[in-house]
Amino acid sequence: MFCSSCGYQNGDAALFCTGCGARLTLPALTSPEHPDSSQPPPEAPVQEPAASVPTDTLIAGFRLAGIGDRLIAAIFDSILIAVSYGVIGMAVATRLGGVTESGFALNGVPATIAIGSTLLAGFLYYMLTEGIAGATLGKAIAGIQVRQQTGAPCGVRASMIRNALRIVDAFPMYLIGFLVAIFSKARQRLGDHAAGTIVVTKLIGKATRAALVVLWFAVIAGGVTAAYEIHQRAPEMVSGAFVPLPSSVPSTSTGRLRAGNLVMTTSPDGPARSPAVYSRGDNVYVKYALAGFGRDAQGRPHLLFQMQALDPSNILLHEPWTIRFNGPLSLGAPVNAFVQFELVRFAPPGSYKILIKVHDDVRNANLEFAPALRVDGPAIASPQGLEIRDFQVSRIKGGPAEGLPMIVPGSSVSMQCNVFGLQFQGDHTKGRVRLKLFGPDAEVLMDELIEDLNYTAYYHPPATFAPITNELQIPAGAQKGVYTAQYSFTDDLSSQSKIVEAKFEVQ
Numbered sequence: 001m002f003c004s005s006c007g008y009q010n011g012d013a014a015l016f017c018t019g020c021g022a023r024l025t026l027p028a029l030t031s032p033e034h035p036d037s038s039q040p041p042p043e044a045p046v047q048e049p050a051a052s053v054p055t056d057t058l059i060a061g062f063r064l065a066g067i068g069d070r071l072i073a074a075i076f077d078s079i080l081i082a083v084s085y086g087v088i089g090m091a092v093a094t095r096l097g098g099v100t101e102s103g104f105a106l107n108g109v110p111a112t113i114a115i116g117s118t119l120l121a122g123f124l125y126y127m128l129t130e131g132i133a134g135a136t137l138g139k140a141i142a143g144i145q146v147r148q149q150t151g152a153p154c155g156v157r158a159s160m161i162r163n164a165l166r167i168v169d170a171f172p173m174y175l176i177g178f179l180v181a182i183f184s185k186a187r188q189r190l191g192d193h194a195a196g197t198i199v200v201t202k203l204i205g206k207a208t209r210a211a212l213v214v215l216w217f218a219v220i221a222g223g224v225t226a227a228y229e230i231h232q233r234a235p236e237m238v239s240g241a242f243v244p245l246p247s248s249v250p251s252t253s254t255g256r257l258r259a260g261n262l263v264m265t266t267s268p269d270g271p272a273r274s275p276a277v278y279s280r281g282d283n284v285y286v287k288y289a290l291a292g293f294g295r296d297a298q299g300r301p302h303l304l305f306q307m308q309a310l311d312p313s314n315i316l317l318h319e320p321w322t323i324r325f326n327g328p329l330s331l332g333a334p335v336n337a338f339v340q341f342e343l344v345r346f347a348p349p350g351s352y353k354i355l356i357k358v359h360d361d362v363r364n365a366n367l368e369f370a371p372a373l374r375v376d377g378p379a380i381a382s383p384q385g386l387e388i389r390d391f392q393v394s395r396i397k398g399g400p401a402e403g404l405p406m407i408v409p410g411s412s413v414s415m416q417c418n419v420f421g422l423q424f425q426g427d428h429t430k431g432r433v434r435l436k437l438f439g440p441d442a443e444v445l446m447d448e449l450i451e452d453l454n455y456t457a458y459y460h461p462p463a464t465f466a467p468i469t470n471e472l473q474i475p476a477g478a479q480k481g482v483y484t485a486q487y488s489f490t491d492d493l494s495s496q497s498k499i500v501e502a503k504f505e506v507q
Contacts, residue, residue, distance in 0.1 A: 060151030062200035064187050065144035067178070070199060074174065076138030076216060080125070083223035085118040090230040092117070099256075103231065123163055131159030135202070137219070141212045145202045149186070158195040165191035232256055232363075238291045239332040245369060255365025256292030257358060261334070262371055263287050268340065276373040280345045284309070286354060286371060289334040294362030301335060302326045302361035309341050312350030317341060317459045346463045349377045382462035383421035386496040388489055389465070391417040393502040397471060405504040410476040413504050415487065418465040422453060423493035429455045430492040433468060440481025453491070478506050 058064070086103075092114040093104035106114055129136045134145040134154050146154040146162070154162075169177030169189045177189035186198050204212075232255055242260045245251050249262065263272045265285045278284065293301045303325045309317040318341055325335060339354055351374055358367040392401035397414040407413050422429040431453030437446035450470050457464065472485060482505045490497045 059149060059186055059198055059200070060147075062147065062151055062198070065142075065199040065201050067182065067187065069142045069144050069201070070181075073136065073138040073142040073144060076141055077126075077136050078138075080137065080216070080219060080223075081118065081122045083220055083227075084121050084125075085114065086227040087223050087230070088117045088121065089114040090227045094230055094233070099231065119167075123166070126163040126166065127156065127159045130154055130162070131156030137212065137216055139199075140204070141209060141216060143202055143204045143209070144199055146197050146199055149196050149198055154197055158197050162191040162195035162197050165189075165194055238289075238334045239330075240334075242289065242291055242334060249369055249371050251367070251369035253292075253365070253367040255360065255363050257290070257360055257363075257365045257367035258292045259288050259290055259356070259358075259367060259369050261287070261289040261336075264371075264373065268338070278343055278373055278375050280343055280347050280375065280377055282343050284339070284341050284343060284354075284373065286339040287336070288339075288356075288371075289336050290358060290367070291334045292365075293335065293360045294365075295329075296362055299329070299331065300326055301329055303335060304359040304361065305337065306357040306359075307339055308355040309339075310353050310355060311459075311461070312348055312352065313461070315459065315461060317344075317347075317352075319458050343375060344459065345467070346380055346461065346465050347375055348461060348463065349375050349379060380463035385421050386489065386491050386494065386498050387420040388498050388500050389418045389420055391415075391487075391500050391502070393485070393504060397469065404482075407474050407504050407506050409474055409478045409506060412471050412473045413485070414469070414471055415485065415502060416467070416469045417487075417500070418467055419453065419489055420463070420465045421494075421496075422455070422464070422466060422491050424457075424460050425493055427456055427458055427460070429453055429457075429466070432490050432492070433470075434488045434490075435470065435472070436486040436488065437472070438484040438486065440479055440483065445483075453489070474506060480506050 089106060090099075090104050092110050093099045093106060096110040096113070098104045098106045098110055126136060130139075130146045131154055133140075134147065139145060146159065148154060148158060166177075169180070169191055177191075180193075181187045181189045184193070186192075188198060192198060233253075243262075244258065244260045245262055251259065263286075264274075264276050265271060265287060266273045267283075268285055270285070290303070293303055295301055305321075305323040305325065307321045307323075311317060329335065337356075339356070343352075351372055353370045353372045355370045356368070360366070393405055393413055393415050394400055394402050395405045395407065395411070395413065398416070399414065405413055419431075422431060432449055433451035433453065435446060435448060435450045436444060439445045451468055453466060455466055470487075482503055485502045485504070487500050487502070488497060489500070
């Protein structure tokens, strides 16, 4: 029967056009009782000689698709499903673990999730494309389509039934579906029998087929690119335990660089300390591991570490540390790193952070994260110029303060204090401490420089102070009585001076 839509000559019993799928209708004829004398009788259309087609290959006017065409379509679609498994599997490995240097390896629950998600995606792909368009991308390229046995379009319901049984037809390696189809008059596999569908040929132009092939390659390339990008951002699979950073630690990264196994310890090789609360004067020890870095042709990583410790006002506690690592490393082993610094005695209370930056020279990737700690203690008041605080004398170095220490000749008297308000020129101070000693009769027994105040400090907030201690030896034959020790503190940069006196008695 001639199709008025596309001009294709179909079989006499066809209800739908094999070429375009349009419903076929009989042409209108002029009634013999009322012939139109003004028009010559219509000429019958010239028909091409029909190819010799066995009658058992035509159903509802459609030519059944050959097993070879269906195999070609299955190969095209299987490659699409395989690529989707690559994308899904890589995403699952990134979340649940299993990323390797060249891809991923899944076992147990992650493997079940990846395979189950791929099967679901494949089912939806077949069901929707065949139910809505009549063909998957592979079938469209092969020039075949799925229809109902009546010749009507497949529809989503029939497609869902047909593809629900694909898991049976596909076992093993589509052997069941193949055997059922070759022994079926209409070449139907189990899913086709259940859904009442057939696979038929569909004419397709060269330009359309070329466009479909280009689309297929584009989908494949997109999937491969997506899997590669996920792999580049995924953490490297490392030997042993690798605990990711807790969500409370801010972290940004490009590529696959990841930090983990973060722990604060009581000493370089000591146990973890908890909570991360420190006091002034404590040492801070932080350990962590790094994974996801690239390696050169010799299997060596090339990493640049930059570390900074910052106080609550984001002032650096130390000069930034820069370290390079490019030593030999076993495959799968992480790089273990370590940070250590001291909290000075004038450190303000509050939240401190350790800013760690890592650059991977091999993959040109970066990682930045900032673990935090807290320093407790009362706030230290900022000085108003040069100030001497916590001044005390005692008979024992570091001993308790005494109002009038009783000293035995031949022993010593100890002084200690903190000097606040020293001016800095860059990171340097300049000053001095002099001691003038007066005997019981007010005679000057000593007048000399006992300490310099020339310090270098990278970290010097307003409450910075310099601790001073001094031991004064009393001669064995010293005269008995009350002595006066006069300590003079001078800041040469600000030209400020302070004098503090202390008395002791020699018995």
